[in-house]
Amino acid sequence: MIEELIKRRSCRKFQDKSIEPDKIEAILKAGLLAPSGKNKKPWEFMVIDNREKLEAIAKGREHGSAFLANAPVAIAVIANTEKTDVWVEDCSIAAILMQMEAENQGLGSCWIQVRNRVTPDNIPTSEYIKDLMSVPFGYEVECILAFGYKLKERENNNIDDLPIEKVSYNNFSNSYF
Template sequence: MEFFELLRKRRSIRRFKDEKIPRKIVELILKAAFLSPSSHNRRPWYFIVIDDREKLDLLSKAKPGANPLASAPLAIAIVGDPEKSDVWLEDCSIVAEHIHLATFPVGLGSVWIQIMNRKSFDGRDAEEYVREVLNVPKNLRVPFIIAIGFPAEEKKPHGKEVEEWWKVFHNEFGVAYGRGEESRESPRPKG
């Protein structure tokens, strides 16, 4: 699959079929994660592959918006080590995107479940809740979980509506990039 076609067609999937994902596909997705770049190649991440139905159900209650985990046959929790890098969160975000992109060509769907800086249904810290469910040491962080499965919903590919050329400037903020036509002043956001 051509890279730009992948970017256009990959969409966040929140409902999944009740179908187990073969181990060789899970390992292929993890290999994509291992290829992710990181600052100074410090690789400040760990991965928890979750396919236990009871744990997935518990994780689906970690916070509002985690409900896709209730139908997902698989999830990968990204665990970061802040002691390995001052940009551990950025590195973990990049590796999560690699996981997202790796799911689509093998016929799977995925959705990012934000955990860090969120509250659980009972008002507790969502990250602490997930840390308890997955037995993650306190010195490590759990910024997000990726829910993965065979899609039980279809979404149209992205079209021109995602092209926000008005947000692209040329040489300085406020000067439109122009895209081949004459540059013109763009409205600056207030603030």
């Protein structure tokens, strides 16, 4: 696992190549295997591979989402917020598991934040996406994950330069040493 975590970097530039259906299926299985509070599984995953829809969703934020227009596939992580008060945590866990399975499948991915973000016209990005994708009342959108074959490999994370001062034992301390 550590080896995969060292390799995982956000990827925002993708090859013009579609993703095999079995790889998308593996990514979705990783999400569906995610643990959730009280096992409520409030999430649902919407796969988007329609170019016009990807382009429209890419316009859902002023910054930080334009690259989605050139991604082959995205998965919207949405939740039925009436099921649980920990849907944000549940969706986040499912999302990172899907990103890690993408890495395992030789693909790149990037998280696009939706919750608490707005469109250039100041409409909540979540409302904009729900409207585009006919999401029913009672759901919220946590994030959109972009997936594709990486255009180029990015530098690995550095295992020898981790912010180890963020770790403390028994009592809070912001210095490990």
